[in-house]
Amino acid sequence: MATLASLLAFRAKVPSWLLCGRWAPPPARGLAGTEVPESEPRPTSARQRDGIRNIVLSNPKKRNALSLAMLKSLQSDILHEAESKDLKVIIISAEGPVFSSGHDLKELTEEQGCDYHAEIFQTCSEVMMLIRNHPVPIIAMVNGLATAAGCQLVASCDIAVASDKSFFATPGVNIGLFCSTPAVALGRSVPRKVALEMLFTGEPISAQEALHHGLLSKVVPEERLEEETMRIAKKIASLSRPVVSLGKATFYKQLPQDLRTAYYLTSQAMVDNLALQDGQEGIKAFIQKRKPIWSN
Amino acid sequence: MATLASLLAFRAKVPSWLLCGRWAPPPARGLAGTEVPESEPRPTSARQRDGIRNIVLSNPKKRNALSLAMLKSLQSDILHEAESKDLKVIIISAEGPVFSSGHDLKELTEEQGCDYHAEIFQTCSEVMMLIRNHPVPIIAMVNGLATAAGCQLVASCDIAVASDKSFFATPGVNIGLFCSTPAVALGRSVPRKVALEMLFTGEPISAQEALHHGLLSKVVPEERLEEETMRIAKKIASLSRPVVSLGKATFYKQLPQDLRTAYYLTSQAMVDNLALQDGQEGIKAFIQKRKPIWSN
Amino acid sequence: MATLASLLAFRAKVPSWLLCGRWAPPPARGLAGTEVPESEPRPTSARQRDGIRNIVLSNPKKRNALSLAMLKSLQSDILHEAESKDLKVIIISAEGPVFSSGHDLKELTEEQGCDYHAEIFQTCSEVMMLIRNHPVPIIAMVNGLATAAGCQLVASCDIAVASDKSFFATPGVNIGLFCSTPAVALGRSVPRKVALEMLFTGEPISAQEALHHGLLSKVVPEERLEEETMRIAKKIASLSRPVVSLGKATFYKQLPQDLRTAYYLTSQAMVDNLALQDGQEGIKAFIQKRKPIWSN
Incomplete structure (x- = not known):
């Protein structure tokens, strides 16, 4: 079985956000069933069943x-x-008619100060990169x-399914705060002219x-959103x-490389994949015309 | 207020086409109202009103x-x-049924010589890069x-609006001159298979x-083109x-970077943006539920 | 006339897969008309007429x-x-209702061993890169x-035309072998969210x-596929x-570069193109309003 450690070793030159000490404080409150009493309710909730973790912005x-x-609550639920x-697999959804309106502007006033602003943007960037570096696929x-x-959070997920009544915008410019960090994820998802029109207007x-x-990966009527x-x-x-973890890590690792390097990295990953217990089980099951039994 | 100088300092490692001496000759003729008598009519015209500069290929x-x-007239009007x-904001449009047919082939004959050809392609490339490095958005x-x-000029603008009767092509291969410089802008705008079919056929x-x-960013009927x-x-x-200038410069700066570098650069830009007078005015106005008053 | 050698010299820093010794074994059997008797039928067939080579997966x-x-037969036919x-120009098509199902899983069992697996993925990667580095356009x-x-083979071609009954998938994950090498070509053709949904599901x-x-470049009804x-x-x-060869090589060379480097490379390519015999012939023919006569 590929452990997270081995997966991370696999992509040794990628700075490992996952292992970064400040990212993984022992979660003060666990997932469903282990809540700890506290003064303020957590802004996210999470439950897990049959391998699927649902994290809800609440x-x-x-x-x-x-x-x-x-952001910290979301980070903790993803890292748990x-x-x-x-x-x-992880699904990130939200309560109410707004998936998320972005940063809390009351945290971005002059009074809060520069260092506090920096902490917010850094934490937000860490969450977005965590989604990419996480060993399982994350669906918005x-x-x-x-x-x-x-909008950045949606763009940062591996897969995104939306109801047909959803809308997406980067309106920061209207209040004098250009959506420069959201533009990182947006500009890597949509064509440049689409991104710039959204950002400028x-x-x-x-x-x-x-x-x-x-x-987005898929749009469905609201009543079919959860089902799909x-x-x-x-x-x-x-x-x-x-297998999925190795595939996800390899995908993001090869994407920015030149073609020759990309094929060098991925050819190696294919050989490593075949050497996994589940890699051989899958091939054997296919040849024997039966369902594979994953060791995981 | 962020001056152009500070914006350029911000992106210090980007070679500064804007400040490059040979780019900014004192324009021989100014914008509307300050025309200087001359032998040949200028091939572009420009007028500015309420912050919007219209440059017309004429x-x-x-x-x-x-x-x-x-190219030099266009460059001068953009730099002015x-x-x-x-x-x-700048709008680039054109008189007549052809937006632009590309280079003047009479300037590319053997008789003109290699050095002259090189000057043409270099000047053209400078104009295309100027559009990206200019402090305000440029719309085709x-x-x-x-x-x-x-077609390269359209692809190089930040935003492009076209009438539904418009067409786009890179037909150089038909006359034995492959559209290699247009392909720089085209290949960064459309999927590879679309670009190559246009270039090869x-x-x-x-x-x-x-x-x-x-x-393109948007297509409208001809009668609505100007309005939209x-x-x-x-x-x-x-x-x-x-705010818009900082956003534009940051967008193009982060786009080719790896994710971690992109977030590092843009998180810094967000903090800088909040420190701008207009950054704090926008947040205050939003919280106070009033319209912001920009200092610019 | 630009020889292949000069084209390769042009892109000197690109590792030359085309010149790599192991790639160009003297083909044991030639194209149509020069078949050599052999024990097993070749898995591809090829014929060439009027400049168009048809390679068929058979x-x-x-x-x-x-x-x-x-893979080796395809490589040999492309290199011939x-x-x-x-x-x-080269067209790659296939006999029967399946264009190609990907690797032969019987070659990827444990018994075949790691080195054999590595040879398969390396050969496959070489074929995909050969398509890009080949001097003429290659159409799927x-x-x-x-x-x-x-699917990787289709994504790797310069142009791809398909009938409307065609389907595309990267289903390796179902049998425990993530499509990491196909993802190199897929991830450079379609948006990230589309690629990841295909790869994960x-x-x-x-x-x-x-x-x-x-x-794809184009989709047509089955009965019009060959015609189109x-x-x-x-x-x-x-x-x-x-001209086409110089254009193809330049396109792929500039695409991963930053804008300034891309314009530097392509401006030089335009000057070189104009210095080709066919470059000047094309311009002259255009000015003289006649059809150009290519020297090739």
Whole structure:
């Protein structure tokens, strides 16, 4: 079985956000069933079943703003037992009509000061990179408006399914704060001219446009959103975790490389994949015309 | 207020085309109202109002070919008082049914010689890079055919709006001159297979196809072209210039970087943005539920 | 005339897969008309006429699996007289309802051993890079299912035309072998979210979806597939081979570069193109309003 450690060793030259000490504080509160009493309710909730972890942004009154507390809670829920073989896939969704409105502007006033602002953007960037570096696929399930860093969160997930009533925007320029960090994820998802029009005008695009331009994987009617997202999640949960993890890490590792380096890295990954127990089990099962039994 | 100098200092490692001596000759003729008598009419015209500069390719008899004179005139109009806070956005359009047919082939004959050819391609490349490095957004407004370097000009703008009767092509291969410089801008706008089919066959694509593949931001009926382009331009002109400039420079700076570097650069840009006078004004106005007043 | 050697010298820093000794064994059997008797039939067939070479994957009983023998046969057919000026364009198609099902899984069992697996992936990668580095455009003509390395082959061609009944998938994850090498070509053709959904779920996309996302250049009804592909091939065959070759090499060379380097490289390529005999002939013919006569 490929452990997280071996996966990380595999991509040794990538700075390892996952292992970075400050990222993995022992979660003060666990997942469903182990809540610890506290003064303020957590801004996210999480439960896990049959390999699928559902993380829900749960502060609809504040339009699920990505306050520092929200970011840290989300980070903690994503990191929680990331190495467990019981975890196969993560879904991030939200309560209420707004998926997320982005940063909490009250945290960005002059009074809070420069260092506090820096901490917010750094934490937010860490969460976005954590999604990419996490060993299992992470799916955004969007039903409503996703703006600024909320749009960035959708763009940063591996897969994104949205209801047809969803909208996406990077409107920071309207309030004098250009969406430069959201533009990192947006500019890597949609064509440059689409990204710049969104960034310069702040105007929203529909779910269909977002799908069309590559920001989303799939758009469905609201009533089918959960069903379709779960269908994808269950499919992934039925697969071999070490194979999927190796595949995800390799994908992001090769993507920015020149073609020759990319093929060198991935050819090696294919050989490593075949050497995994599940790699040989899959081939044998296929030749013997039976279902594979994953060791994970 | 962020001056152009500070913006350029911000992106110190990007070679500064804007400050490059040979780029900014004192314009022999100014914008509207300050024309200097001369033997030949200028191949471009320009006027500015309410922060919006309109530059028009004005040689329809020669299909607005990007002759060396046309390129230098365009360059001069783009560079003119680029640092002025009265300039918020630039629109490039054209007189007549052809937006631009690309280079003037009479300038590319054997008789003109290698050095002259080199000067043409270098000047053209400088104009395309100037568009990206300019402190304000530059919009192409296209109503008709844009081919070869004309197509490159559209692809190089930050935003492009076209009428539905417009067409785009890179037909150089038909006359034995492969559109290699246009391919730089085209290949960064549309998928590889689309770019290569255009380059290898020389066949045009429609405005709808161009929109679909990311070469354009928007397609409208001819009668709405000016209205829609002006709507976008006015929106941009209503925003804070230093915020938009910082955002534009940051966008292009982060795009080619790896994810970690991109987030490092943009997190810093967000903090810098918040420290701008207009950055704090925007947040305050939002919290106080009033319109922001930009200092620019 | 630009020879292959000069084209390769032009892109000196690109590791030259074309010149790599192990790639160009004297073909044991030539193209049509020079077949050599042998024990097993060749898994590909090839014929050339009027500058157009048709290479056909010819093992429909095994779903045109890219076995090591198939890969080497394909490589040999692509490399055969690559420098000949009689060759202008290559079409790769397949017999039967499956374009290609990817690697032959019987070659990937434990018994075959690690070194054998490595040889397969390396040979496959070489074929994919050969397509890019080859001096003439290579078109995939797809009529049916293309999966895993079969999908990679389509994605790796310069142009791809498919019938509307075609489907594309990277289903390796279902049998515990993540499509990491196909993902190199796929991830450079379609948006990241599309690629990852295909890779994580193994589900197919239709020809229309593939066109929409950039994996294909064109989709036509089955009965028009050959006609449309030949139309494109004939167009390319009517052009100047050295001009097309210089253009193809320059395109792939500039694409991964930063904008300034890309314009430096391509401006030089434009000057070189104009210095080609066919470069000047094309311009002269255009000015004299006659058809150009290519020297090739």
